[in-house]
Amino acid sequence: MKHRLFLFDLDDTLLDFRASEHLSFQHTMQVLGLDTVPDGLFSQYQAINVALWRSLELGEMTTEFLKVERFRMTFLAHQMDLDPKEASDIYLASLANSVVLIDGAKQVCEALAAIGEVGIITNGAEHIQRLRIASSGLQDYISFVATSEGSGHAKPDVRFFEYAAKMAKPFSKEQAIIIGDRLDADILGANRYGIDSCWFNRDRLANASQAVPTFEVAALDQIVPALEKSR
Helix, strand or coil: CCCCEEEECCECCCECHHHHHHHHHHHHHHHCCCCCCCCCHHHHHHHHHHHHHHHHHCCCCCHHHHHHHHHHHHHHHCCCCCCHHHHHHHHHHHHCCCCCECCCHHHHHHHHHCCCEEEEEECCCHHHHHHHHHHHCCHHHCCEEEEHHHHCCCCCCHHHHHHHHCCCCCCCHHHEEEEECCHHHHHHHHHHHCCEEEEECCCCCCCCCCCCCCEEECCHHHHHHHHHCCC
């Protein structure tokens, strides 16, 4: 295996953010006094959240603004008289404790940490992502965590990857690889930065984007065998 630096995306690559997000949202609504969550509230929140993250990745807003704005817009759309700042605080605190691992996450991190260095590259908020990693049981295998909040830039911006590279002990583009689920952030970012990439495509989606992964896997336990073929 030629790779010695393994840069993992976090959400929906190692941690099942879809599951964590739903648990945390439900908990937030309960704490705010909603015994029954209105139909369509969570799906609308998800759509708003995705759109705002896309804007953040384009440099159009900050993480701090996004955290509250997604709830403000959701509550406004449903004419709900709830405090978006309070909702954000409850949600983020819950998210740190609602960690769900994707199958094979611990095993692949353990295997690759024995070969080289494992780093996390994430567009999430720094404090929350570090808490989630600590709750996940993966911390012993991870050398460093690079976040968009810490960098001041978000994937796929090349400046984010330059920031992450500085955290690695040794760094060589030839020996580094990005592993992530998003073509538009992880794989495109790798293409722009000039390093290998592995698309974690667990839903087996067609690639209709301009991003070109070096490898593609549908399960985390396929990563090590795929990389062992590289020379």
